[in-house]
Amino acid sequence: MNPHDETEIGPLLSSIGRLADFKSLDEAELPALAEEIRGFLVDAVARTGGHIGPNLGVVELTMAIHRVFDSPHDQVVFDTGHQSYVHKALTGRAGQFTGLRSRGGLTGYPSQAESPHDLVENSHASTALSYADGLAKAHALSGSDRHVVALVGDGALTGGMCWEALNNIAAREDLKLVIVVNDNGRSYAPTVGGFAKRLSALRLNPGYEPALRRIQEVVERIPVFGRAAYAGLHAAKTGIKDALAPQGMFSDLGIKYLGPVDGHNLTELTVALERAKGFGGPVIVHALTEKGRGWAPARADEAEQMHSPPAFDPITGEPTGSSKRRWTGVFADELVAQANLRPEVVAITAAMPGPTGVDKLMKRHPERVFDVGIAEQHAVTSAAGLAMNGMHPVVAVYSTFMNRAFDQTVLDVAMHRLPVTFVLDRAGITGPDGPSHYGIWDTSIFRVVPGLRIAAPRDAASLREEFAEALSVDDGPTMVRFPTGAVPEADIPAVDVHEGLDVLVKHEDDELLLVSCGAFAGIAVEAAALLAEQGIRATVVDPRWISPVPGALVKLAGQYPLVATIEDGIRTGGFGDALAQALRDAASDTGVEIPLVDFAVERGWHRHGTRDQLLADLGLTPQAIAERLTAEVHRRGEDDGHHHH
Ligand SMILES: Cc1ncc(C[n+]2csc(CCOP(=O)(O)OP(=O)(O)O)c2C)c(N)n1
Ligand SMILES: CC(=O)[C@@H](O)[C@H](O)COP(=O)(O)O
Numbered sequence: 001m002n003p004h005d006e007t008e009i010g011p012l013l014s015s016i017g018r019l020a021d022f023k024s025l026d027e028a029e030l031p032a033l034a035e036e037i038r039g040f041l042v043d044a045v046a047r048t049g050g051h052i053g054p055n056l057g058v059v060e061l062t063m064a065i066h067r068v069f070d071s072p073h074d075q076v077v078f079d080t081g082h083q084s085y086v087h088k089a090l091t092g093r094a095g096q097f098t099g100l101r102s103r104g105g106l107t108g109y110p111s112q113a114e115s116p117h118d119l120v121e122n123s124h125a126s127t128a129l130s131y132a133d134g135l136a137k138a139h140a141l142s143g144s145d146r147h148v149v150a151l152v153g154d155g156a157l158t159g160g161m162c163w164e165a166l167n168n169i170a171a172r173e174d175l176k177l178v179i180v181v182n183d184n185g186r187s188y189a190p191t192v193g194g195f196a197k198r199l200s201a202l203r204l205n206p207g208y209e210p211a212l213r214r215i216q217e218v219v220e221r222i223p224v225f226g227r228a229a230y231a232g233l234h235a236a237k238t239g240i241k242d243a244l245a246p247q248g249m250f251s252d253l254g255i256k257y258l259g260p261v262d263g264h265n266l267t268e269l270t271v272a273l274e275r276a277k278g279f280g281g282p283v284i285v286h287a288l289t290e291k292g293r294g295w296a297p298a299r300a301d302e303a304e305q306m307h308s309p310p311a312f313d314p315i316t317g318e319p320t321g322s323s324k325r326r327w328t329g330v331f332a333d334e335l336v337a338q339a340n341l342r343p344e345v346v347a348i349t350a351a352m353p354g355p356t357g358v359d360k361l362m363k364r365h366p367e368r369v370f371d372v373g374i375a376e377q378h379a380v381t382s383a384a385g386l387a388m389n390g391m392h393p394v395v396a397v398y399s400t401f402m403n404r405a406f407d408q409t410v411l412d413v414a415m416h417r418l419p420v421t422f423v424l425d426r427a428g429i430t431g432p433d434g435p436s437h438y439g440i441w442d443t444s445i446f447r448v449v450p451g452l453r454i455a456a457p458r459d460a461a462s463l464r465e466e467f468a469e470a471l472s473v474d475d476g477p478t479m480v481r482f483p484t485g486a487v488p489e490a491d492i493p494a495v496d497v498h499e500g501l502d503v504l505v506k507h508e509d510d511e512l513l514l515v516s517c518g519a520f521a522g523i524a525v526e527a528a529a530l531l532a533e534q535g536i537r538a539t540v541v542d543p544r545w546i547s548p549v550p551g552a553l554v555k556l557a558g559q560y561p562l563v564a565t566i567e568d569g570i571r572t573g574g575f576g577d578a579l580a581q582a583l584r585d586a587a588s589d590t591g592v593e594i595p596l597v598d599f600a601v602e603r604g605w606h607r608h609g610t611r612d613q614l615l616a617d618l619g620l621t622p623q624a625i626a627e628r629l630t631a632e633v634h635r636r637g638e639d640d641g642h643h644h645h
């Protein structure tokens, strides 16, 4: 593939400027369109990276949904939304995929700003059925005939919210709600848990399936029979299935169940969805699909079926980007090293063994790693149970997904002072995955948890050290946060240690204290160098443990005319807020108010782009910080000048 040429868009796909164009295509053209979409997706996502596996698995499913239902009159909700690229192509956005997941381009998830067909923008899993419950209740209240369709993956179904929603949905006969279960047997890795086994039992049900499929193949080959006969056969087949299918967990819930249907067979899907629509009440259509369908490299990827790879070669699937040492890799190795030293260490992942790096320990000590499915709340309280019985659980989860488990952290873990260590990967601004993936809340949210201590390493060496320190804390929870991407090539050395604070840059008769949190140390050191060029002497310290604010830091900061903090998280309630508060408390004795400039994530976090672009937007660069502080020092100088007159 020549990197300069545009993504190939076939004739049928090019003819779709809006959803109506797709809906008016002749049915006989749909298989050709499906093929065009697959080629288009591989070519487009190869350039940008993204969810190629999930989207190749929902080509027919998305087409059938948009043939049977009438968006946006009928509302389509995608759980997690990572599998909405086909939906975007069918709603006239194929020509915009060159900018997928990049600033100003298409987001990787539904976006209301992009289309009236897009509803839910949040990329957190297991929310679709709750949205659908509410959406459908509103239609029932207004007596409208609008349908709601929720596309939910088998992985998302391992999330508790889905079962809270199903419990409510099962109580209502009048909700025009079709739940399409996209069952490909996987999250990243094979989907875990008892429900997943039940689902696969339905999927792999031996019995009559092969015989019926053979009849179906005969029918399809004899043109004279046509669809009527096929539909008749299908109804019989489904009828037989309804009769013979083992009472799946859904029908036990009292929700009508159709399936399992072949999620790549447009005819079968269309018949099932028509029937489901006709019910006029809640119904589940259980579709069997293959993640990465139709493209060999995705099917060959045993680990994750190319769930969400960075840019790759469209022929071989091999990654095309640089493979620098990532924070995750450093953590993965240290987890194994520490687990070898500490038999009490176990690890928990919420369906993301690969992306969080715990897969490395899983290979070495499978019995000490628990994949609990997409169930972060359960992960935390299960960790509390493990800790109550003498284990030291390491809960490895993306920062953004940790938001969900605040209550479990504060009351199930911290209130019982249990030794659980939370390792938050992707903390801070991540970038291409957009705002609902930014790990910018954790410091503000978890700083308020009594007894919980937060470390923010600045490089590989400090990640290893601070993680080991966290594992040594046995009277309460600890949290270690680090960003997406590559660790600093070289570790950032401390030129001095001042009462537990790592001093990274030291100036005699300095006039400014720069406190950097975690991975922003590099930015702070560079900013100090730029300030020095302006004749401004700034000392840079890294507190390592950022919450509670170290007493030594409050004392040190109290000796400066100006303090600045830099953190990869929202300003409100963050580290800077905490230090400012501590300085105010200290000042109540000394009466000296220390001005603090807090460089944090505030405006503009709602956009998507690369991490560097967004940090620049947010003024979190050495240049912007140096500029702002130079102005601040000069302004204060003038004020002092005025003051002396
Ligand atoms: C709360 C939450 N935890 C973790 C994730 C990360 N994540 C994104 S997609 C995915 C797997 C989804 O599996 P499934 O629902 O089966 O959809 P599929 O990719 O198989 O189509 C996970 C774990 C998330 N988006 N939200
Ligand atoms: C949809 C989802 O939540 C994940 O698949 C996410 O897109 C992966 O993010 P990373 O690329 O940071 O692993």
Ligand SMILES: [Mg+2]
Residues within 6 Å of the ligand: 153, 154, 155, 182, 183, 184, 185, 186, 187, 191
């Ligand atoms: Mg799945």
